[in-house]
Amino acid sequence: MSYFSKRYSLPGTAPGDISAAAHPVAPPRLHVIEYGAEFFFEKADASLSDCAGFVAAPTNTWIHVQGNSSPDMLREMGAAFGIHPLALEDILHTGQRPKLENYGGPLFTVLSWPSWNGDRIATQQVSIFFNDGVVISFHAGESDPFEPLRERLRDKSSRLRAHASDLLFHALIDLVIDQGFPILDELAEWIEQMEEKLLARPQPEQLHDLHQLRRDVVLLRRMLWPQRDIINSLLRDVHPLIQPETRMYLRDCYDHSVQIIEILESFRETSASLMELYLSSASNRLNEIIRVLTIIATIFIPPTFIVGVYGMNFSDAHSPWAMPELHWYFGYPLVWLVIIGMVGGMLYYFRRKNWF
């Protein structure tokens, strides 16, 4: 996740003006489903004109646009389905803050689809346009996240088939939000592994991982936090497109979005705590090394002085005061005694002080 991933027009461009945007290399793929309680039709890789026909029918239509949209196609869709230019701009300029807009009738929402590749977190934008009987979803990534919903729609006994399209709108939002759980689950496991490693043996490389974790959690939180407000707004405000019985499911969805935010908050606290833990462990380890090394050095330095004394070349030829010890009968063993006494004294003192 990069610190700034929003696409934007140059400041001063008219709002909703998307003409200056670059066309994507690969055109997006359209997938249309037309459904009712008794009716089901599905077409993958549909064309825009295929879609336009369906919308007029009394059954419900779900168009999914997978991949980066081109400005031209968006303008055509805007004209065909009545999508507001500001919404088109938001679809094109991915990296938007999640939001819910009510353009005087149709609802338009931008959500964040989190993913985790075992090492880093990423988010992709999901935009959903919802009007009576029409749901159009856009996902900027490569793989289509909505296949489980299609599976449910194909099943004739599914609750989705019997309901108006607001339940499909809810199901899309629900799917995007619930995607947070497996991501947080994997992230939690990753954190627990790192925690164990940290406590066992801290490594400088972990600093990098910890910083990454913290950064990703902060950025992910920024992208998921507003989703709570979106669902709260759907719950609180009266939208004529949303039927009362759908609200109960939205409440469930709201609970999930709150729980995801709270778990992310605890990850944030945890990542700060793990950083401190790493620093303390690393410093503990260095302290142990330095302590042992310094004790070794300190124990040998005073004896080195002693033996240096008797390496001096003062000679008794000139003075009886010149190192008479060299001529004592037990001079040499005495030196060893002194040395062993010194070392032993130091070891005893260090031991009593619990220094090793």
Next chain:
Amino acid sequence: MSYFSKRYSLPGTAPGDISAAAHPVAPPRLHVIEYGAEFFFEKADASLSDCAGFVAAPTNTWIHVQGNSSPDMLREMGAAFGIHPLALEDILHTGQRPKLENYGGPLFTVLSWPSWNGDRIATQQVSIFFNDGVVISFHAGESDPFEPLRERLRDKSSRLRAHASDLLFHALIDLVIDQGFPILDELAEWIEQMEEKLLARPQPEQLHDLHQLRRDVVLLRRMLWPQRDIINSLLRDVHPLIQPETRMYLRDCYDHSVQIIEILESFRETSASLMELYLSSASNRLNEIIRVLTIIATIFIPPTFIVGVYGMNFSDAHSPWAMPELHWYFGYPLVWLVIIGMVGGMLYYFRRKNWF
């Protein structure tokens, strides 16, 4: 407590669909109590059909389900007692955020039952379904926490017996929330013991304990925090099932939940402060060691240089300038004087500077 302990369906599963969940190894045990002011009947290890009969009676029924529920049993209970599928999903997927749901009549609440094994904190989910005259409680753990309530019910003079079932509903919630007090009490004692140890002699192992404590306090707070809102919502909103006189007891319960949160907050601050205290104490201890060792080494290094000088083999055979000191009458004692002067000077300087 693990960072992520929520069970969840795959994203895209229909809300309330619990068919994919695994069946638990051991089936849960049901305990039924049927009571009124004058009537009392109790059956442990009851069957579902036992329960269904009681519900129809005008007396109050309390069914307690101990252990992990199986999806099939939950579905049957849902059909028999009118439990909403979303509630069934929440009962099955333990690790839910505490919440209160009003499914158009019956109330459903999820709470967190904390426990402490002397070393780590854990929480288990308690779910309570409450409809007129029926209370069904679910506890996912092994030991049944509600025995004290049964004891009170068996006593004919108990206030619980004379009241409608909303007082039992309150009593269950009250018991779960008050369980926080003994846990916090033990935790506080544990913190105080650790504090004393830290101040007496910091050990690297304590780092691990402190991190654990901080992590557990953060996670416990996440699980207990929403309970305050649940009771506040019971107090604030008018629920036809809750009688006015029960509110006074709920206010007491609300006070307790607030106090628990505040105590947990102060534990959180304390655990951060203890971490700092540990780091400071550990660094103090190392500093003392390094200071003493460095002083010892520093005191012996200059004399070692001096004695090294007179170990050189310059000989007066070639030059009168070649170490004449070796031939001085008091050369050797003078060297000792110089050495003692150096060491004494250093010791005096270090002492005056208060370095040891």
Next chain:
Amino acid sequence: MSYFSKRYSLPGTAPGDISAAAHPVAPPRLHVIEYGAEFFFEKADASLSDCAGFVAAPTNTWIHVQGNSSPDMLREMGAAFGIHPLALEDILHTGQRPKLENYGGPLFTVLSWPSWNGDRIATQQVSIFFNDGVVISFHAGESDPFEPLRERLRDKSSRLRAHASDLLFHALIDLVIDQGFPILDELAEWIEQMEEKLLARPQPEQLHDLHQLRRDVVLLRRMLWPQRDIINSLLRDVHPLIQPETRMYLRDCYDHSVQIIEILESFRETSASLMELYLSSASNRLNEIIRVLTIIATIFIPPTFIVGVYGMNFSDAHSPWAMPELHWYFGYPLVWLVIIGMVGGMLYYFRRKNWF
């Protein structure tokens, strides 16, 4: 102040059930004052039956219970004066969070009385029951804090005498809250002394004091914070027992409680800042020691090598290349020159780099 000082019943006990509580060693002392504009009667060490008689009289009654109450006495008082069982439980289970309860007529409040013994902060619970013409106060500690109020009551010209008992209720609350000022005053002086000591010469023992301070400030804040809400609630809600003119005095009291909280907040920030200051000062001091010691050692190590060179026993008997320097006329002075040059160079370099 300990981390957890609340007394509580076992979870599952009926709310308001105080039968299981232990009886205190010493029975509490009752002090009754019966007063009106023209009337004053006072009895220390009164009995419960003394009190019951007074309550019926049209004059105002103030009963003060000093010391730990016994469950039996509380039950009797509850019956005699109409104190709700939940209030009795709160009086008995000291360590309650401060709160205000309106039991459908009489008001009941729990407050926190802070004290400071020159080293640690403590709080004791003050509970006040207030009904029309009756004020009953309970203080769990040993010394009676309300003597100044009695003094004012004995004075016939006092405003308290002319008013209804709501002014006495206010005066009791005001006294408890204003007690925060002398405590904070002494605490501030203690902090300032510690700050001076820290800046002059940091000592490891101060770490302990700083941790104590931080802990006490956090715990005191937890006990005083809710008092603000209590007074705010007395101000905001209409209580028929509180006369409009008393409100102006309550506003003054509210200001005081807010100021106390704000001062405590700044103490909290200060204690964190002092902890950092201690750590920085301690680390500064060690750094100075280590720097000087390392400089001393570093200055003597290279000369020690040089003199070691000329202590080698290579002899010119075998080779003209074997230490000819030993035979140079100015060999020895040259060695000293080299040594002095090295040391001087190092000193000059260290000095220029501002290392000492």
Next chain:
Amino acid sequence: MSYFSKRYSLPGTAPGDISAAAHPVAPPRLHVIEYGAEFFFEKADASLSDCAGFVAAPTNTWIHVQGNSSPDMLREMGAAFGIHPLALEDILHTGQRPKLENYGGPLFTVLSWPSWNGDRIATQQVSIFFNDGVVISFHAGESDPFEPLRERLRDKSSRLRAHASDLLFHALIDLVIDQGFPILDELAEWIEQMEEKLLARPQPEQLHDLHQLRRDVVLLRRMLWPQRDIINSLLRDVHPLIQPETRMYLRDCYDHSVQIIEILESFRETSASLMELYLSSASNRLNEIIRVLTIIATIFIPPTFIVGVYGMNFSDAHSPWAMPELHWYFGYPLVWLVIIGMVGGMLYYFRRKNWF
């Protein structure tokens, strides 16, 4: 600024009772201005009885009391101008939290006048009593801050002269609040100078200054924060004394008080960041010293061992294995080669590792 600078009565004193307060050494000085659109009269060092006469006149009166008030004078003023005893107590007990009181007609406000002596921040209390046609201001410090307002009043064309006294009330508040700007300006300059010094060369003395700064910013914020609420309350609530056109000026004043708080907040963050910067710079500097010193020592220790080897007194008289190197033709130069090789190898390794 000290941590606790509030004056207070002993707990238990009747609210508004100021009889126990000490009389100040020097009596305060009164300055009276009586003004209207066409009328202006000014008297410095006025007596209380001078003032009383003016208040009855239909023109506006501004009485300024400079210096510490005595309890007697305050009681007299209270009686003469209808100042509530609680307000008198607040005027006397300086160090109050800023506040606005509406004693059923007249307004009374306490504000904080910040000052900066180039090194430390201080605040003094300004109290303003405002009734229809009468403004009485009290400033506890030595120098009179309101001279600029008198200058404006003396000018006949000034807007203040044409207006009712609420504009004077606003002008006094505005002056006290705007005083924050020059203080923050000087403080910002001081911070920038310290920042430069810190980055150039950190000194232990700066630690003291940084702590002072942080402490003063925290305490100043505590004293200025409530002023925002005061002006907000003047704006929001309808006070009959405040005319609608004055509100526009109060909005401007509100903006200023918000900006002052925000700037103080950023100073607080900055002071914490500067503390970290100091610690990092100091640690960087020590690290550089220790690194260089340790490299010097490490380079000379192995050669010292080598030359020690050939200083041993093993003699070939007893064994051909006894240091035959001493008799090699190129023994001595070889030792130098080995030493130079060792040192060069270490230097190359350290260099490649970028250690110096």
Next chain:
Amino acid sequence: MSYFSKRYSLPGTAPGDISAAAHPVAPPRLHVIEYGAEFFFEKADASLSDCAGFVAAPTNTWIHVQGNSSPDMLREMGAAFGIHPLALEDILHTGQRPKLENYGGPLFTVLSWPSWNGDRIATQQVSIFFNDGVVISFHAGESDPFEPLRERLRDKSSRLRAHASDLLFHALIDLVIDQGFPILDELAEWIEQMEEKLLARPQPEQLHDLHQLRRDVVLLRRMLWPQRDIINSLLRDVHPLIQPETRMYLRDCYDHSVQIIEILESFRETSASLMELYLSSASNRLNEIIRVLTIIATIFIPPTFIVGVYGMNFSDAHSPWAMPELHWYFGYPLVWLVIIGMVGGMLYYFRRKNWF
């Protein structure tokens, strides 16, 4: 960005009095555009009297004042266009907190225009006065930021031309707020580069950059934060000058301002985290150096003692106990064996402990 960049009058100056302000060196340049659906007239470097004529016309007028305004010109403009003196003061005293004022009809807003010179962030004040059919913008910097808007106005098909002047007012605000995106984009890139450098090799100079970053992010946030409230107020309150269809665009603008604040918040967290990362990396690097150096020294100190022993001048002439090892046949090789054994033992121990 400096800590305090607000210009202000001396405290006590009458609000709206700008007579004491200094005149800028260079007079500002005026650019006038008069436009309608069918009409367009533009004049650069216009005079004030040019402007006055346009305002009376029924078409829309946009006057842009580039550069520092002089008090005299502002007073003239105030008289000509009905700008309130308080607004004139805010235009002159740049460094204002962004705000929106409704002077009983015309709207006046102060905004913050951020810029980035590749190294530091700066903000300049943009003030916009908006009355029916007249928009007057002021920008205190040197280069004119509004050229893109003029480009759009010159295009006859632009939505701006067809609308009333409230859309121009919105477009100006939108441009200023959207300017945040390129700034944050560049800042994010700068942060990412610094992050990479930090992880690769921390340098003391980066400390300075990190502090700068943190400071600039804090100050920028202070200047951009209130803009959110401005747009929220435009959205929430009913301003007769703002047409309903303009609100939809303001909502878009509000989203952008929220997103900018959130991104800045995450930069703030990031900069704190980077500071910690720097400190940890720097400490890791020093630790590695010290560890290796200390190991080298520790390995050579004990052998140096051993060779010192046999450099002593005890002679067997006086005692058989005087260093008989010197006469052993394998004495010298034995010493080497002992030394190699010591070093090998230490290396093995250090290796097993994973110290290098």
